[in-house]
Amino acid sequence: MTDRPTPEPDQPHDLVGIGIGPFNLSLAALAHGVPATPGHHQPLTTAFYEQRPAFHWHPGLLIDGATLQVPFLADLVTLADPASPWSFLNYLRDQDRLYPFYFAERFHIQRTEYDSYCRWVSDRLPGLHYGHQVDAVRWNTEHALFEVDFTQIDTHGEARALGRAHTRNVAIGVGTEPFIPDPLKPLAEAESAPVIHSADYLHHREHLLKAPHITVIGSGQSGAEIFLDLLRARPAGAEKIHWLARTAAFAPMEYSKLGLEHFTPDYSRYFHALPESVRDELIPRQWQLHKGIDADTIAAIHDELYRRTLHGGWPDTTLTPGVRVRTAGRVATTRVELHLEHTQQGTRSRLTTDAVVLATGYRERPLDNLLNGLDPYLRRDASARPRIDDHFRLVLDPTVTGHVYVQNAERHTHGVGAPDLGLAAWRSATILNDLIGTTPYPLPNRTAFTTFGLNPAHNPRIPTPSPVLTPLVQTN
Numbered sequence: 427m428t429d430r431p432t433p434e435p436d437q438p439h440d441l442v443g444i445g446i447g448p449f450n451l452s453l454a455a456l457a458h459g460v461p462a463t464p465g466h467h468q469p470l471t472t473a474f475y476e477q478r479p480a481f482h483w484h485p486g487l488l489i490d491g492a493t494l495q496v497p498f499l500a501d502l503v504t505l506a507d508p509a510s511p512w513s514f515l516n517y518l519r520d521q522d523r524l525y526p527f528y529f530a531e532r533f534h535i536q537r538t539e540y541d542s543y544c545r546w547v548s549d550r551l552p553g554l555h556y557g558h559q560v561d562a563v564r565w566n567t568e569h570a571l572f573e574v575d576f577t578q579i580d581t582h583g584e585a586r587a588l589g590r591a592h593t594r595n596v597a598i599g600v601g602t603e604p605f606i607p608d609p610l611k612p613l614a615e616a617e618s619a620p621v622i623h624s625a626d627y628l629h630h631r632e633h634l635l636k637a638p639h640i641t642v643i644g645s646g647q648s649g650a651e652i653f654l655d656l657l658r659a660r661p662a663g664a665e666k667i668h669w670l671a672r673t674a675a676f677a678p679m680e681y682s683k684l685g686l687e688h689f690t691p692d693y694s695r696y697f698h699a700l701p702e703s704v705r706d707e708l709i710p711r712q713w714q715l716h717k718g719i720d721a722d723t724i725a726a727i728h729d730e731l732y733r734r735t736l737h738g739g740w741p742d743t744t745l746t747p748g749v750r751v752r753t754a755g756r757v758a759t760t761r762v763e764l765h766l767e768h769t770q771q772g773t774r775s776r777l778t779t780d781a782v783v784l785a786t787g788y789r790e791r792p793l794d795n796l797l798n799g800l801d802p803y804l805r806r807d808a809s810a811r812p813r814i815d816d817h818f819r820l821v822l823d824p825t826v827t828g829h830v831y832v833q834n835a836e837r838h839t840h841g842v843g844a845p846d847l848g849l850a851a852w853r854s855a856t857i858l859n860d861l862i863g864t865t866p867y868p869l870p871n872r873t874a875f876t877t878f879g880l881n882p883a884h885n886p887r888i889p890t891p892s893p894v895l896t897p898l899v900q901t902n
Contacts, residue, residue: 438592441861442574443474443599444560444796446481448847449833450474450599451544452502453854454551455512456867464864473591475576477559481548483541486626492651493534495679495720496848502547506851506867512551517543557581558589563596564799565826572596572828573799595861598796599833602788602845609754610784613762621754621762624648624785635659637780638666641764644785645671645747647679650719652783654727657743662734664742668777670766671747679718687874688715689843691852696878697841698816702807705838715842717787754782790835800830807838814839817860818853831857 440462443450454474462470499505501514510516514535518524548554562575571592578587604623606614613621620637622630624644634640634656642653653669660667669676680686687693697705734741746768753765757778764777793812797804803823805813812832813821818840820830833853837844855867 438471438569438571438594439473440470440593441472441595441597442572442591442593443472443597444563444574445598445600446474446476446478446548446554446556447599447601447834448483448502448544449601449850449853450597451481451548451551451554452850453597453599453833453857454554455502455510455547456506456851456854456858458512458551460858460862460866463862470862472553473593474554475558475560475574475591476554476556477579479557479579479581481545481556483544484537484625485541486628487624487648487651488538488541488628489651489655490538492537494537494540494847495534495647496846497533498535500846500848500850501543503851503854505848506855506869512547514543517546520546560796562799563797563830565803565828566592567825570827572830593828595829595831597831597833597857598793598835600791600793600796601834603791604784605787605789606784607751607786609751610782613754613756613782614784618759619756619762620760620781622781622783624652624783625788627652627783631655634781634783639668639778639780640666640783641668641670641762641777641779641781642783642785643670643751644787645673645676645719646717646785646787647719647723648787649783649785650676650723650727652785653745654723654730657727657730657741662737662741663739665734667743668779669743669745670749670751672750672769673713673717673747674770675747676724676745677714677718678721678724680715681720684876685715687876688712688841689846689848690873691849691870692872692874692876693878694840694843694849695816698839699879702809705841706809709837709842712842716846790837793832793835797830800826809838811838818857819860829861831861833857 441457443453454472457470457472460470462468498514503510503512504514515524518527557579559577559579560574561577564573566573569592571594574591574593574596576589576591577585578589580586604625606623610621613619614623640656642649642656649669649671653667656667657665731741731743748770749766749768751764752767752774755763757763760780762779762782764779765774766777767774800822803826805821807813814832814836815821818831818833818836820832822830834845843849852869855869859865859867859869
């Protein structure tokens, strides 16, 4: 491995992206061919770095038949630029599948198809560098540029070479990581223990199906899809599956049309303008907007369970919400014992199982290690989280003239829509418009029928309603 090369800082990039998931891939697609400055034809110079060897979107959860929970219009670009060559419809045309899709009449596509579409884009876009692990980001005060240090990784995951890029702006899209509850971490981290996170489900599916008894933990969409997939693969009367969840019910996701308006730019702007304490109270109360189960999956589970009663008897399954895992340990070498507590009854029990699938969701990857070099410039909120403004920029000391944009790391400032694919193109367009200082992607003035809040200052682009609401001045 050689010393880290230092290119001339007078040839910096306009934008360096860290991580290539759907959100930074959206930003790269919309940035492609866009002029770097108003009135000039020179395109933005960009580079995006990803430590994985190629693009893959949740490969362990591409269960046969599982669909996206957003319409196909929530692709990488369409909601900002319907004429983009990187749209899902253009992908279908390139694959000679446009007419089959037309006759299929599917508004929600399968996850495997979305993954294939994203890989089609990533294979064709220039400036994407896989096998590059970003190690640090620093601000170079002398040159007024960011320094991005990276390590090139070979196919075996070994460091091959060091590199450094200079850039005027940075976009961080490092995504999320699987969340494993503390009582189960020791078992999940032990290679021989039959405890896996749902992110790795398909990699272990065949082995799981051989287990005499399986326990699925988690009440969200992933838990439901895995329970259904296991159920369909097990013989009637000998299913031997437990499905446990902390939530009080296996609840449907909020999918009413007005409810979905929480995933609009209007709501994101409204949420951002709320006091920090109010935002922190709102997020856990809105779990059903993004952590529930879609109605079709719930119906499919019930239909499959009901089908197994047609010839008498009940399926050998147990579905119990309102349960938390207190502790967990091994029994002999191949089994797991879960110590459970029912939160409403206050009762406790033990469950011995042969395999556990943790559908316990994901958490934002911490940015502290990556941003250690910027810590002196970084402004934080009352909970020591990075402050993020309404243009998705980290709030930095004014001496830093460049911007660090974040993607899917701003739920505490922008609300439940942060990880939603339907807002990807709008957020990318917002970032690019701010970066360039003009509007290559005009944004909509209004995106929801709901008017969130009484104060029109939350969204000044929405026309004043009639009759006019007059703010009242509160006195002590």
